[in-house]
Amino acid sequence: NAGVMQNPRHLVRRRGQEARLRCSPVKGHSHVYWYRQLPEEGLKFMVYLQKENIIDESGMPKERFSAEFPKEGPSILRIQQVVRGDSAAYFCASSPTGMATEAFFGQGTRLTVV
Amino acid sequence: SQQGEEDPQALSIQEGENATMNCSYKTSINNLQWYRQNSGRGLVHLILIRSNEREKHSGRLRVTLDTSKKSSSLLITASRAADTASYFCATDEGNTGKLIFGQGTTLQVKP
Numbered sequence: 119n120a121g122v123m124q125n126p127r128h129l130v131r132r133r134g135q136e137a138r139l140r141c142s143p144v145k146g147h148s149h150v151y152w153y154r155q156l157p158e159e160g161l162k163f164m165v166y167l168q169k170e171n172i173i174d175e176s177g178m179p180k181e182r183f184s185a186e187f188p189k190e191g192p193s194i195l196r197i198q199q200v201v202r203g204d205s206a207a208y209f210c211a212s213s214p215t216g217m218a219t220e221a222f223f224g225q226g227t228r229l230t231v232v
Numbered sequence: 233s234q235q236g237e238e239d240p241q242a243l244s245i246q247e248g249e250n251a252t253m254n255c256s257y258k259t260s261i262n263n264l265q266w267y268r269q270n271s272g273r274g275l276v277h278l279i280l281i282r283s284n285e286r287e288k289h290s291g292r293l294r295v296t297l298d299t300s301k302k303s304s305s306l307l308i309t310a311s312r313a314a315d316t317a318s319y320f321c322a323t324d325e326g327n328t329g330k331l332i333f334g335q336g337t338t339l340q341v342k343p
Contacts (some may be wrong), residue, residue: 136289149329151329151330151331153331158339159235159336160320160333160334161275161320161322161331161333163330166329166330171327174328174330182329209274209275215329216327216329217263217329218262218263218322218324218331219280219324219330221331223275224274224275225273225274226274227274
């Protein structure tokens with residue numbers, strides 16, 4: 119019974135490249151959340167998706183960042199034209215009901231922009 | 233806006249001692265959760281306390297919640313070197329499932 123799977127675990131990109139981060143939720147979970155953790159800080163909410171819909175993207179930067187959760191397949195967080203400030207750990211959480219008490223976190227993807 | 237604020241930011245103790253971390257938050261909550269994060273790793277859920285609860289225990293962990301002061305504390309008793317990690321409190325925002333995390337307390341337990 120696999121938990122939330124994120125890949126890759128580590129990603130290195132040069133400035134200007136695109137980064138694609140994948141999150142496979144717990145089987146049967148239709149609610150996905152993305153969080154970003156800058157070095158030495160807590161996690162900050164980015165976006166909440168429910169199958170094929172973006173419910174809340176209030177924490178997403180307005181430019182270069184996008185997220186999707188298609189009917190089939192993993193949720194994708196896409197960062198275009200990465201800059202050094204995008205270097206962070208990106209965590210995905212999934213929930214069966216959209217309740218915070220039932221969220222399971224993945225191990226995260228550590229993005230380094232060089 | 234940052235919901236949870238934790239103190240101390242860093243704590244260093246000897247094995248066997250107790251460690252207390254505090255968390256304050258700004259808005260009303262349904263529940264508060266504590267997580268642990270080992271260096272460079274993911275989050276491990278430790279304990280959840282609901283807004284109508286005042287205290288909760290789980291093994292060597294004791295969590296208190298004071299909704300009048302909008303604060304919570306996490307006590308780890310008889311600490312071990314393996315408890316070395318960062319500890320975060322997180323509150324829910326409304327019924328969206330979104331969690332608001334504090335900045336965390338970095339705990340070092342010296343053997």
